[in-house]
Amino acid sequence: MSIFIHPQEHRVTERFLRYVQIDTQSDPYATTHPSTEKQKNLGKLLVQELHELGIQDAHLDKFGYVYATIESNTDQANVPVICFCSHMDTSPDCSGKDVKPIIHHNYQGGPLILPDDPSQQLTELNHPDLKNQYGNDIITASGTTLLGADNKAGLAAIMDAVALLIKHPEIAHGKIRILFTPDEEIGRGVDKIDMAKLGADFGYTIDGETAGSIEDETFSADGVILTINGVSAHPGFAKGKMQSAIKIAAAIVDALPKDRLSPETTQDKEGFIHPVAMNGTVEQATVEFIVRDFENTHLKEHEAVIEATAKRVLQQYPGASFSLEIREQYRNMKQVLAKYPEVVEIGLEAIRRVGLKPIRRSIRGGTDGSRLSFMGLPCPNVFAGEHAFHGKQEWVSVQDMQQSVLTIMHIANLWAEKERT
Incomplete structure (x- = not known):
């Protein structure tokens, strides 16, 4: 009817x-x-x-x-x-x-x-x-x-x-x-x-x-938390010692792809990596990402980009380290x-x-x-x-x-x- x-x-x-x-x-x-x-x-x-x-x-x-x-x-x-x-x-x-x-x-x-x-x-x-x-x-x-x-x-x-x-x-x-x-x-x-x-x-x-x-x-969706462990030192005596987790985190975000894999450069069925929050100190900083794609397998590929980027940037900071926490959000x-x-x-x-x-x-x-x-x-x-x-x-x-x-x-x-x- x-x-x-x-x-x-x-x-x-x-x-x-x-x-x-x-x-x-x-x-x-x-x-x-x-x-x-x-x-x-x-x-x-x-x-x-x-x-x-x-x-x-x-x-x-x-x-x-x-x-x-x-x-x-x-x-x-x-x-x-x-x-x-x-x-x-x-x-x-x-x-x-x-x-x-x-x-x-x-x-x-x-x-x-x-x-x-x-x-x-x-x-x-x-x-x-x-x-x-x-x-x-x-x-x-x-x-x-x-x-x-x-x-x-x-x-x-x-x-x-x-x-x-x-x-x-x-x-x-x-x-x-x-x-x-x-x-x-x-x-x-x-x-x-x-x-x-x-x-x-x-x-x-x-x-x-x-x-x-x-x-x-x-989208299928994951949340990713990237944690950077830096090296703290008194800023007056920091030469050759300090490795700021805040600056390392910023360098990692800056090193992510700029012409793809971001909300501002994707459309239709293209997925992305999107940093949504950054917090921290010289000693430790975190960057929160949302990762999105229509295919679950592509989520893993995008998360691998974050990991590879972090590894590449940290080669310049031998005293620092990082870890990734990945959480499923929805499918x-x-x-x-x-x-x-x-x-x-x-x-x-x-x-x-x-x-x-x-x-x-x-x-x-x-x-x-x-x-x-x-x-x-x-x-x-x-x-x-x-x-x-x-x-x-x-x-x-x-x-x-x-x-x-x-x-x-x-x-x-x-x-x-x-x-x-």
Whole structure:
């Protein structure tokens, strides 16, 4: 069936505007779960709204996860349990405090100037998808913070879909589980999920960009910590003695390839080595890297480049030494989703039924779905309409969020329809 919802029935915009004004920035240096207690403020609001919709099992657990259930309304017994998931936190890369969302109605081209910092201007040159938004209503922040469309557009879309599925019981669906996570932006979004309690067969994260897109492939990811042990000496008497770990670490970073294997020189399926933090003293310094590629074997090759570079630089410092610590972060969801092609196919068909041309893409990054897929919940990523993540020029359009809502509803209906046939 094709689902029609009158635009006036949508409340996705009101929900989104409400959610982005709650500061939920996560903290990569915290050791608590969630990393920031303020993420629970949004979790509590979402639980309250779910209760108001009549979903009595909605709750926020001690780790900051929101769980809820929409019961099946079909007599089909074998409909898989489907989970829809989005994350509540915003990136540590840019402030999420005191967000002032602005709706630019009926976009007709030209720059969108953000009033609190007029140097922040969205143009079709640096945001090409604006060319597809003529006549739409664009939401931005005011110029001094990120917007939070990543991933509060997904939260709003799921919440609106939940409300509309309850309002329209004629739309058949099986049991649906809702999961809202903290700390996705710092790579801990699934660390404390209770998979048995979740009890879903397949999932969809609603955390993608362009309307019509579905992503079934991500980077595989490792984290690498390079530790340099230098030789300390009093700086007044250091000649011929001191070998500064800080300077050695800087020399290693500088010696890495400059025309390849970096985020600023790669695209499409090309992987990279990216130093993200450097700390230390003369005696010891550390450099933290993220290593990314779509092929697991290439990760090992990239990590070998770091090791070989360190060995080469340390030949000039016979008193110094180094060590590498490599940690697996997540793996390409394609490895799991290839075994369950129907999960992506239903996503593609849902997008078609909304009236969009599906765009099947790879993500140069990861989502909660990357790790969920390997935890037993095959989980591609569906668009929420968010753009320019993690920065002051982040934006989303009202109409794209509405289409995301409809896509969620069609996915739920298609799983029930699949079992009927």
